[in-house]
Amino acid sequence: MTPTDALNTAQPRLKEPADYLKRYYGYDRFRPMQEDIIQSVVSGRDTVVLMPTGGGKSVCFQIPALMLPGVTVVVSPLIALMKDQVEALHLNGISAAYYNSTQTSRAQRDIEDDCISGKLKLLYVSPEKLLSESFFTFLKRARVSLFAIDEAHCISSWGHDFRPEYTQLNVLKQHFPNVPTVALTATADKLTRQDIAQRLGMNDPAVFIASFNRTNLSLQVLPGQNRLGQIARLLQQKPDTSGIIYCLSRKSTESIAAKLQEKGFSAAFYHAGMDPADRARTQEAFLRDDVRIICATIAFGMGIDKSNVRWVIHYNMPKNIEGFYQEIGRAGRDGAAAQTVLFYSFSDVKTYKEMLAENNPANLGLQLAKLERMQQYADAHTCRRQILLSYFSEDLPEPCGNCDVCRDPRVTFDGTVLAQKALSAMVRTGERVPMNLLIDILRGSRSQAVMQGGYDQIKTYGAGRDLRFEDWRNYLHQLINIGVIEIAYDQHYALRRGILADQVLYGGRKIELVRPDDAPKSIVEKPKTKAETSRDDLFEQLRSLRKQLADEQNVPPYVIFTDTTLEDMARQRPITPDALRNVSGVGERKLQLFGRKFLDVILDYVRGRVQAGEKPKGSTQLITFDLYNRGMSLDEIATERQLTIGSIANHLVQLAKAGYDISLEEILASLLTPFERVEIERAIAAVGMPEGRLKAVFDHLGGRYDYARLTLVAGLLDE
Structure with missing residues (x-):
């Protein structure tokens, strides 16, 4: 078996979203909400996804694209980014293309043909190109399984990055009423989320709001x-x-x-x-x-x-x-x-x-x-x-x-009563007044707005007259910041009860506030210690290889592998393809393309540590391999290493499967006659090996053959 053979072993058929995640992206588990979102999209339901940057939005439409028949059309606002996104998909083994005005007519026709023939799973397009008459004519001929609207906050005039061309995307539902739509964004407040679903003409969409808490x-x-x-x-x-x-x-x-x-x-x-x-x-x-x-x-x-x-x-x-x-x-x-x-x-x-x-x-x-x-x-x-x-x-x-x-904590005091006064005044005014008017009510002002609204008649009028106007403004800002109060921008900036309001009013929740004059100045973070900032030598070697491969492939380094994947490699130090599969972020396509080169770097590193007298993780098989290359027999290697001959045989079988130059046939020929080998093979066929254990075979043969010989025969049968 060659190293390439070891990297191209047959893969099981994919059934569940997790199977696709492992095969194409190299991860064992989804991030929060991803799997539920994928199930919603695959079921055909319109879906709105609010997930912070770095939360894994792309997987939420890329895996459905792989699972569904036909092509997924991804609407992306920036042409410059489509090329990188498509190249990253190619390196994961996923068929994708981008379609924009920088391409020739011939290139665009080829892409259209690939979509219609079913060769492409994802097609990235700008909203301007999508809305063109010629593109719509082509889409009618293709089998579109899903529309994914990326950066969906651009559709809303309430959003921070409004783009007028996005507002025309509601035509997708008019022309493709049975094709589900998933809209994804990293930042959208409550108004913008409602606007996205309404403007896209979504039908009772499932809404997923992932945690915005990026703890790192x-x-x-x-x-x-x-x-x-x-x-x-x-x-x-x-x-x-x-x-x-x-x-x-x-x-x-x-x-x-x-x-x-x-x-x-x-x-x-x-x-x-x-x-x-x-x-x-x-x-x-x-x-x-x-x-x-x-x-x-x-x-x-x-x-x-x-x-x-x-x-x-x-x-x-x-x-x-x-x-x-x-x-x-x-x-x-x-x-x-x-x-x-x-x-x-x-x-x-x-x-x-x-x-x-x-x-x-x-x-x-x-x-x-x-x-x-x-x-x-x-x-x-x-x-x-x-x-x-x-x-x-x-x-x-x-x-x-x-x-x-x-x-650097501020000095706080119990501000629950202040919060309750503000909330009570808000409730008694029907949650219709903006901040300055609320402060006037709390301070007992007889301003024109207070008197015309009849707010001098409510129970909490004047309940906060002991505080200055600016102090109340400061405290209300703090209450807004922590979620006790929120601003209704679409209702003339009226103050309304926030997510914590009822707990403060009725649930006994305490609120800590800071007096305006008690805030210390911020300071620059302390420098980290040398131990905190030092990088593992192996990580740096892997990072250097990644940069070299990225330049050869004409892609950014992170498209090859992320820093966290390299750190996981440096921590695990895999020396076989199967072990490399256990590294987070190593999918099958990247294993085939780059696995051997990364394994070689790790192997050289581990060998160097062994020669220096260390015993790093993953070195035991390599020590056996070096002794084998010196011409030692199994018995001699076992004696040298103070291990059983069965353990040494297992090392050699695993190394051979990983593509290392080891002839199991030659080793076996020196240990067994052809008749003895056939007898063991028949015993294995008759008894089988539950969970890979050889004890049943050993017992079936009455202990006439040791575990080393059984391991070698089983290893050759398993090739």
Whole structure:
């Protein structure tokens, strides 16, 4: 058996979603909700999926595409990303193509023919191309099994990245009423989620909202003074790692990149004003680890699948929480620890307000309200993760422990009574009044709005007159941040009961608040120790091989294997294909394409450790292999290693199956006559080997042959 044979063993037929996950992606288990989403889609039900960046949205439509007959059409907003997504699918052994205006007419006709003939399982297309008359004519001839709308928040005017062409996608249901649709997004508040289903014309969709709690991301807000100096100190703690610095202006991206280059960092800039070819080259260099740091406007990032981004820094405060959450979500997609930092100063808020006043958009009030929520996050004195999660209507009962507020706790007091006063006033006004009016009611103001509304007659009028207006405003912001109160943007910004309101009013839940003057300044994270930052030597060797293979394949390194897969390899140190299959993220196609080369690196590493006198994991078979290559017999190897001859025979059988140059026939010929071998083969056929055990065969033959001989015969029969 050759090494290639060992890597191309027949695979069982796929039945369940988990079978596809293992075969094509190399994972043993789904992430939360993925399997339920897949079952919903495969059953033919329209489905809305809200899953954070890095949560595994793509699998939720790619596996159904493999399971369903026909082709799945994936609507993706950025042409530049389709090529990378399709190449990644090809390396997983999945037939896919992208269809856009950069292709020739002949190339597009070939793709259409492949779809109609059933050769393609996934076809990526932009909304503009999808809506063209010629494409619709082609789709009518193809067997479409599913429409997947990626970045679905673009369809909603409530969303942070509204795109008018997405609003026309409701024609899919008009022309293909029996084809299910799955809409996927990483960031959408309650209004946007409702808008997605309505605008796509979905029929009673199943809605899946995965947890937004990306526990591997640390959250930190730093003061906006001396930002460049603070960034340089942070980057010195993270040598040779990839990260993104988001900036408000194009000019800032260029100047910051230049200053970082002067300090010796591998940095480049990216913004929408660049020449498209330069912009594409910069993005490609970052994806391929040729450039480590990108200074970019928010034009950079949507759909970027680069899994080994270890940090994201916001040089300026974003204008809304949805965008902020999506941008920090580009860090740590592989599940490993990643750092996020937001620099904040009120001048950023002032700049945004001036820009909005100048442009005067139709939804000015909404944008100002969302900006205020972002400012509240930056100003917050409570767990930042609780604030983010409450914005997306998710409750985190305990502080996260992985943000700057949790690491440097503020001084709190029992604010339950304050919360109850605010909630009571809201309820008694029918949850129809905005923040400033509610404060006037609580403070007993006799303003025109209070008197005209008759709010001076409610029981809680004046219940909070002991506090200043600004103090009440601060406390209400905190209550919004932790989910006690929420803002109804579509109802003139009225305050309503949040996810925790009833627990505070009726369930005895206590609320801790921070006095406005008790918030300490944020500090830069302490540098990690050498032990925390050092990388395993084998990991670095594997990473070097990955970069070499990625360059040969003309794909980003993470498309070959993610950092977490390489770390799992370095930890397990597999030396056979079967053992490599147990590494998380190694699917069958990648095992065939790259398995031998990664196994060779691991084998050389383990041999080197053995020669140095160590006994690393996975070395026992290799020690046997080296002694075999020196010409030792089974008995001599067993004596040398102080192991049974049966164990040595088992090592050699496993190594032979893995493709190592071992002749089991020659070994067996020196131990058995042809008659004896036939006798053992017949005994194995008669008795069988329950769960691979040879004891039944040993007993059947009356113990006349030792386990070494039985193991060798069984090993040859199993080839």
